[in-house]
Amino acid sequence: MNTRTGPRWGHAVAGLVATALAVGTMGTAQAADPLVLDHGHIDAFHVAVENDELVLDLAEDVTGSHARHAPEDVLLHVKEDAWIADIPEQYPGSPAGYVLPLTQDPNLIWPGWDTNATAGSGHTDVEIDITSVNGPGEVFLYTLTGFGTVTSLLEDGGYELPGTLREETPAHTHAQWTFAEAGTYTLTAQATATNPDNGDTLTSDPATYTFTVGEQEEPAPAPDSLSIEGLADHYHTGGAVELTAVPNVATELDHYHWYTRESSSAEWEAAEGGEGDRYSGTAELDGQQVRAELLGDDHEVVAASEPVTIHVDDHDDSGGTGGKSGGSGEHSGGSGGDAGGTGAGGSTGGDTGGDSDGEAGGSGSDGGTTSGASSAAGSTGGDAEPQCFPVEEEREVPAEPSEALVLDHGHIDAFHVLTEGGDLILNLKEDVTGSHVTHSPEDVVLHVKPEALTEDIPEGYPGAPAGYLLPLTQDPNLIWPGWDTNGTAGSGYTDVEIDITSVNGPGEVFLYTTNTFGGAVPILEGGGYELPGTLREETPAHTHAQWTFAEAGTYTLTAEATATNPDNGDTLTSDPATYTFAVGDAPDGLATRGGTTTESVTVGQTADGEDCELSDDQLSGGGNLASTGSDLSPSWVIGASVALLASGGAAFVIARRRLAARA
Structure with missing residues (x-):
């Protein structure tokens, strides 16, 4: 099941969006x-x-990682590329249809479902009831068992929706979908x-999902x-006014309404003289306004104009110039007010020197601060050795040994x-003990239970005739191990190779996928099925x-x-990691695991942020921040604080913080 969900994502197709706008279910439109x-x-x-309520929404890894949306805000487009003209007879949707395969095609959507976010709530037995399907054809949903056998996922045992999906325990599941015809489908769940x-x-509340299937003719854009x-x-009184409403895009709509009002503060009234996109009137009032609206097939307004103003001017110019001169006098008075205000910033001096005096006063204050810092730090000038201050720092230290975590399902x-932080990390993530919990691989044992033993592997599949099989589709009773490189999105380092360099164990280990209608397909870089080998995800x-x-x-891998x-060929490489699989009976005699943990330690730093040795007095209690209580005087702490801040050094978590925390 390959998912390649990188920073790129499908652009909105205008025709599909237009189709979806018409869809409305239970009063909620797309x-x-x-x-x-x-x-x-x-x-x-x-x-x-969430908050003791059940939420049904949509999560995707296309625009981000686990980005969540209301289903009504998303359009799921099944491209024309999904069309298969020769579906085998034994598969639902035969002989032809649009197929979204169980093993993901990176060019198509890969819709599934996830109930892992119910873990820990107690409400873990989930039914997803797809109550209705509206569209031009049937919709089939099913899975394939390990060797391409069609298997129902619906509670009633069928393959066609509507129907109910059930996950008795938290699970993450994908399936094979077939849409019989092109068009728009809405599913209510x-x-x-x-x-x-x-x-x-x-x-949960009901939710509506919209799928658009196949390529659809793109309608002409509607004017807005x-x-x-x-x-x-301008017009002379009694002159003819001829106006035309022009949509921003060409349209076959031709139903217009025209409105007029006597001034910008008056009420709009239906205009006489409006016919289609043309308006004919007479100029009578200076300041009269006119506007137009274009209506759709359902008599709704689809586009409207801004008001235009009709100016009536019979060329009577008396008195205009005097008014303007008076305005200039007001502006001149305003300038005088501004000039008088300029002097407010200064403590002494004239109007133009206030800001300069203020700056100088500030400089004197800064100078005083610097002098105080030097005194507090005990600086004597010359070659005196810098003072060493206790500082808290987060460091990795060996963890207490513990039993390995054994995962046998999920x-x-x-x-x-x-x-992370410019480094490439390779670890293990699981949804068994919580949601997206990460571990060092060395701290986990992956148990492949005896129930995985399959004694009738068909001849064309790796591992035949028998072996312990972890299927492509999740069996909730077994572990379902895969890989995830979405954590590289946005870093630039998105072309990932996972190199399984060695396998030690009693037998071979095979890793592969299957095609849409069964049959083994290699996923290792060399084209083989047996590990060691390299997995590559280009996005x-x-x-x-x-x-x-x-x-x-x-087995250890x-x-x-x-x-x-x-873009530039630069690479990042992770530290090696060791994975342990215990196959068959429950593992026992596991060695204890260690690893590291993070804790706060006290180190010495100068005011410049350089490492230094703390004195015996500081380590023994006089200045030891780890002790209970402290002999540090308030004046010493304040002085050290000022010195560190004045120097701009990196050591900002000082003794003062530790003392305050214990107060």
């Missing part, structure tokens, strides 16, 4: 400017418990979550504004790659695959990630 998604990883039915311990339920043409600079991104992606372990026992910036 958003006026919906987000159009035409590729990438999408959890269409994202179910979460509602989620119910049950607490299996007491039967209590939570129910009018301009008024033909207005003269969604796991074993190879989780991200950029940020979230991927799952099919694993087969040939024998029971303990060593991996390292390298991320390349495709």
Whole structure:
């Protein structure tokens, strides 16, 4: 299931948006400017418990990482590329249709569902009831078991929607979709979550999902504004006024309304003389205003003009010049007020020197501060050794040994790659103990339970005739390990290789995917199926695959990630990581795991931020910030604070902070 959901994302298709604008279900219309998604990883039915309420929305990794939206604000576009003319007879939707495959095509949307956000709430048994489907054809939803066998996901055992999806425990699931015809489909869904311990339920609000399938003819854009043409600079009383309303884009709409009012403060009235896009009137009042509206097929206003003003001027110019001269006198008086105000900034001196005196006073104050800082720091000039101050610092220290975390079911991104602080990190992320919990791989054991043993692997599949199989589609009773490089999005280092450099264990380990209608497909860079090998994601992606372990026992895999910036060829490489898979019976005798943790320690720094040695007195308690209580005098602390701040040094968390925290 390859998901490549990088910084790029599908642009809004005008025709699709126009189609969606007409869709309204239960009084909620498609958003006026919906987000159009035409590729990438999408959890269409994202179910979460928040503040004791059940929320059904949509989450996607196209515009960001786990970006969430109201379903009504998103348009899911199934491209023409999804059309398959030769669907095999045994598959739903045969003989032809638009197919969104179980194993993701990075050029298409990959819609699934996720109920992991109910974990920990108690309400973990979730039903997603797709109550209605409206569109030009049937919609089929199903999965394929390990070797391409069609398997129902709906509660009633069928393949066609409407229907109900059920996840008895928190899960993240993808499936194969088929839309029989091109056109627009709306799906209405509602989620119910049950607490299996007491039967209590939570129910979400209904949500409407819109899919547009195939390429559709792009309609001409509708006008959204009018301009008024033909207005003269002025008219003589009784002159003819001829105006034309012009839409901002060509349109077949021809139903206009015209309005006039006597002045900008008067009420609008329907105009006499308006016919179609033309208005004919007579100039009678100076300041009269005219405006126009264009109506749609349902008599709604689709475009409107700004008012235009008719000026009537019979060329009587007396008295105009005197008024203007009076205005100039007022401006001159205003300038005098400004000049008088200029002197307000100064403590001494004339109007023009106030600001300069103020600056000088400020400089004197700064000089006093500098002198005080030097005194507080105990500076004696010359070559005196800088004073050393205690400073708190966060540092990694060895962690207490602990038992490894054993994961034997659930969604796991074993190879989780991200950029952080300019470094490339390779760790493990899981949704078993919480949501998106990360660990050092060395602190986790991935247990492949005996139930994974498959004794009838078909001859054309890696690992035949038998082995421990972790299927491409999640089995909630088994671990579902994959990989996720979405954490590199936005860093520039988005072309990621995960190099599994060694495999040690009692048998072979195979890793591969399947195509739309069954059949093994290699995903390793060399085209093979057996590890070691290299996985590559050229753009940020979230991927799952099919694993087969040939024998029971303990396997260790060593991996390292390298991320390349495709624009300049620069690379980042992670530290190596070791993964342990225990296959078969429950693992025992696990070695304790260590790792590191972060804690606050006290170190010495000068006022310039340089490392230095603390005195014995400071370490023994006189200045030891880690002790209970302190012999540091307030004057010493204040002086040190001033010195550090005056120097601009990096050591800003000083003894004063530690003392205040203990007060």
